[in-house]
Amino acid sequence: MRRSSERRVRRALLVTAAALLAVLPAACGSDTATGGQAATATPGVAASMVKPPVLRPGQAVPTPAGDPVLRLTGKIGKPNDAGSLVLDAATLDRLGVSKVSLFEPWLKQEMEFQGVWLADLLEVAGVDGAATTVHVTALDDYQVDLTMADVRAGGIFLATKDGLGKAIPVDDGGPTRIVFVGGVASGKSDDQWIWSLKTLDIR
Numbered sequence: 001m002r003r004s005s006e007r008r009v010r011r012a013l014l015v016t017a018a019a020l021l022a023v024l025p026a027a028c029g030s031d032t033a034t035g036g037q038a039a040t041a042t043p044g045v046a047a048s049m050v051k052p053p054v055l056r057p058g059q060a061v062p063t064p065a066g067d068p069v070l071r072l073t074g075k076i077g078k079p080n081d082a083g084s085l086v087l088d089a090a091t092l093d094r095l096g097v098s099k100v101s102l103f104e105p106w107l108k109q110e111m112e113f114q115g116v117w118l119a120d121l122l123e124v125a126g127v128d129g130a131a132t133t134v135h136v137t138a139l140d141d142y143q144v145d146l147t148m149a150d151v152r153a154g155g156i157f158l159a160t161k162d163g164l165g166k167a168i169p170v171d172d173g174g175p176t177r178i179v180f181v182g183g184v185a186s187g188k189s190d191d192q193w194i195w196s197l198k199t200l201d202i203r
Contacts, residue, residue: 047181050114050165053096057123064088069160069175074135074202077126085125089167089175092160095120100157102181105190112163113179118146118156127202135201136178136194139170144194146178146186155184158197170196 055061063080066088073084080086095116104111122134127148134146150156159177161167168174173195180187187193 047098047100050099051097055094055124061085066090070197071199072125073199075128075131076202089160092116095124100181102179113159114161114165115157115159118158119151119154121158131202133203135203136197137199138194139196139198144192150184150186155180155182157181
């Protein structure tokens with residue numbers, strides 16, 4: 001199914017307002033919120049490490065202490081909840097937080113996000129080597145498929161925060177969303193930029 005054009009417009013307007021508010025502190029000359037990294041306005045790949053990983057592949061993933069923000073199902077080897085892997089924001093942060101700058105096709109502007117590379121998340125989840133697809137479902141039941149080949153090639157990013165490190169509200173496409181960095185093949189279609197994620201089913 002596809003999102004309605006009305007929902008796309010409503011969410012795009014909300015994200016625009018949030019992005020404009022997030023730019024104000026940077027315009028005042030402070031770079032502390034971006035870890036001392038200068039923001040880039042150049043389309044393409046730009047990434048920096050905000051927080052190093054402390055949860056690595058092969059380690060058990062703890063059950064969420066906070067509100068769950070994402071569930072992984074299917075061909076995973078590290079479940080923590082009756083066959084699923086349920087994650088809260090704090091656990092996602094333990095995978096290591098990076099910041100990326102990219103061209104957001106719906107708003108048609110450069111934006112920054114913080115989060116984790118999808119390939120790293122799936123590695124920690126112990127994804128079966130025979131898996132071929134990540135079936136992504138949003139809170140509104142919009143769905144897309146990402147190939148494992150594209151995920152493993154890099155460039156697919158699970159955004160969990162805005163560029164200043166603040167949680168993304170549901171009305172702005174949170175708590176998690178998929179964004180594409182550096183011309184990943186599956187990101188060439190705007191419809192693949194799925195937000196407000198609910199589940200990742202590994203198939």
